[in-house]
Amino acid sequence: MALLEIKDLQVKYGVIPALKGVSFSVEEGEAVALIGANGAGKTTTLHAISGIVKKAGGTITFGGQDITNKPAHEIVGLGISQVQEGRGIFSNLTVLENIRMGAYLRKDAKGIEEDMGRVYRMFPRLEERKSQVAGTLSGGEQQMLAIGRALMARPKVLLLDEPSMGLSPLIVETIFRTIKRLNKEEGMTILLVEQNAQMALYAARRTYIMETGEIVRSGLSKELKNDDAIRKSYLGL
Amino acid sequence: MKFLNDPKKKKIAYLVLLVLLAVFPFVITNSYYLHVCISIGVYILLATSLNLVTGFAGQLSLGHAAFYGIGAYVGALLMLNFDVNFFLAMIASAVVSGLFGLLLGLPTLRLRGDYLAIVTLGFGEIVRLVFVNWAEVTRGPLGLPGIPSPSIFGFEISGRTAFYYLVIVLVLITLFVMSRIVNSGVGMAMQTVKIDEIAAESIGIYPIKYKLIAFVVAAAFAGIAGCYYASYIAYISPTTFVYNTSVTILAMVVLGGLGSIPGSIIGACILTLVPELLRFMSDYRMLIFGALMVFMMIFRPEGFWGASKRVKNIYKIKAGGAKNGSDSGDNQRHD
Numbered sequence: 001m002a003l004l005e006i007k008d009l010q011v012k013y014g015v016i017p018a019l020k021g022v023s024f025s026v027e028e029g030e031a032v033a034l035i036g037a038n039g040a041g042k043t044t045t046l047h048a049i050s051g052i053v054k055k056a057g058g059t060i061t062f063g064g065q066d067i068t069n070k071p072a073h074e075i076v077g078l079g080i081s082q083v084q085e086g087r088g089i090f091s092n093l094t095v096l097e098n099i100r101m102g103a104y105l106r107k108d109a110k111g112i113e114e115d116m117g118r119v120y121r122m123f124p125r126l127e128e129r130k131s132q133v134a135g136t137l138s139g140g141e142q143q144m145l146a147i148g149r150a151l152m153a154r155p156k157v158l159l160l161d162e163p164s165m166g167l168s169p170l171i172v173e174t175i176f177r178t179i180k181r182l183n184k185e186e187g188m189t190i191l192l193v194e195q196n197a198q199m200a201l202y203a204a205r206r207t208y209i210m211e212t213g214e215i216v217r218s219g220l221s222k223e224l225k226n227d228d229a230i231r232k233s234y235l236g237l
Numbered sequence: 238m239k240f241l242n243d244p245k246k247k248k249i250a251y252l253v254l255l256v257l258l259a260v261f262p263f264v265i266t267n268s269y270y271l272h273v274c275i276s277i278g279v280y281i282l283l284a285t286s287l288n289l290v291t292g293f294a295g296q297l298s299l300g301h302a303a304f305y306g307i308g309a310y311v312g313a314l315l316m317l318n319f320d321v322n323f324f325l326a327m328i329a330s331a332v333v334s335g336l337f338g339l340l341l342g343l344p345t346l347r348l349r350g351d352y353l354a355i356v357t358l359g360f361g362e363i364v365r366l367v368f369v370n371w372a373e374v375t376r377g378p379l380g381l382p383g384i385p386s387p388s389i390f391g392f393e394i395s396g397r398t399a400f401y402y403l404v405i406v407l408v409l410i411t412l413f414v415m416s417r418i419v420n421s422g423v424g425m426a427m428q429t430v431k432i433d434e435i436a437a438e439s440i441g442i443y444p445i446k447y448k449l450i451a452f453v454v455a456a457a458f459a460g461i462a463g464c465y466y467a468s469y470i471a472y473i474s475p476t477t478f479v480y481n482t483s484v485t486i487l488a489m490v491v492l493g494g495l496g497s498i499p500g501s502i503i504g505a506c507i508l509t510l511v512p513e514l515l516r517f518m519s520d521y522r523m524l525i526f527g528a529l530m531v532f533m534m535i536f537r538p539e540g541f542w543g544a545s546k547r548v549k550n551i552y553k554i555k556a557g558g559a560k561n562g563s564d565s566g567d568n569q570r571h572d
Contacts, residue, residue, distance in 0.1 A: 050439060052435060052439075073438050073443040076438075076439060076440060077441055082439045084435065084436060084439060088435060088436035088439065089433075089436070090428065090432045090433060092428065093428060093429070101425060101440055104441050153440060
């Protein structure tokens, strides 16, 4: 059974349907991407999983447990951490404080210390800037901080919402290399939402394509990458 | 203020300040000056407590005077009708005000920003109207006269000097509690709620819990201030606990610097002192005062002592300024 299973998920903003019955699954240790244009419902899907938006129908199961109607702060405790679109770092707090706050729900001081070392090894730039106020970091560094902070909760699944947003191509590459490494070397389960299809297909093993609140295609990333229709409409090749 | 970064020198500075405060009534015997100092003390209690709600938890409250008033009335009624000792009455004031903070908080803290401000404003008005109209208990607009002075072990605290020392003790206790709260994990969680509620939720913080803690603690300390004030002035009436007072307290917090305890202290000092100093201008003083506040907000929008001056936090590192984040001070400590 898949670690994260979404069945017929529906979300409405007022009367307007944002998700019209989305179903997909993420296996343990897998990296999965949702790609699609603006307004396809990618972010809404992530928000529904992490409990930020109310669901109009469908179920979400995580590790066999129904989490459809759990509040956001409890879902984090179960092991689902989300890195928000636009990063959502605490701009007035220092880098170190941001990272530490990521471990808010944990009590094991030693484990927290270890994980801080792990985050610093992954993003040495954050260690250099640990006493700096997070709002003064560059966009790329803020994205690193957001990912590092989410990892501090020791999640079983990491939800990433548009990690490429507003970043220069070079930084986007660095971030995605890290995401891939996180998945391949540390076995972190990742669900990634992205407009940058090329990067998403690079990092994820499987990819779902969304259009106006529905999943229209899915498959292994390496196959989708070579599909003509997808190359045309999503990769611009 | 660079020397304050050295903890040893900081301790000495605090000690000197404390001694100065202690000998003040012996040097300055003018009772008007003492009265101004006591007013500053009361406003420090009110401003630092509101700062917890508005500055740290980021919730705009326009009804702080209501908690101040509830504390004053509860304390006064207990002392007048039931001969309760001042210190017990003060605890009761804190508890009752805190409960009202909880009552107001529970349904409203799901609201954000402007909406919360409107509800707290309404709450302030309701409380004031209750003071005015519940005449059997509060004597309405006539107010409650003859509130007794505190006594401790049969020794009565009366006269301005005694009240001056009492308010200093209260201020010290409040500052101690507040700084413990804001420099703890609870304080950090409050700040995350203020900065980005969704991000706070995404790391597992339940925002309403921290907003409620802030509201209840702030209301309780406002209640203490109210009880003290009732005993000091010996007479209370609804006119003290009006919307204007709430706004004045809020102005102290904002002008001093949101999310900064020294800021609230400075704000309380300035906003109490300046109107007194401008008394010679009689009718024009509020005009000048208003203009000063406008200029202040234009040229120092962060307040006198904003949160960017924060150097202490639970992780014991230098936080640096908002503008120059990589503040590579030579006394930077890492852990």
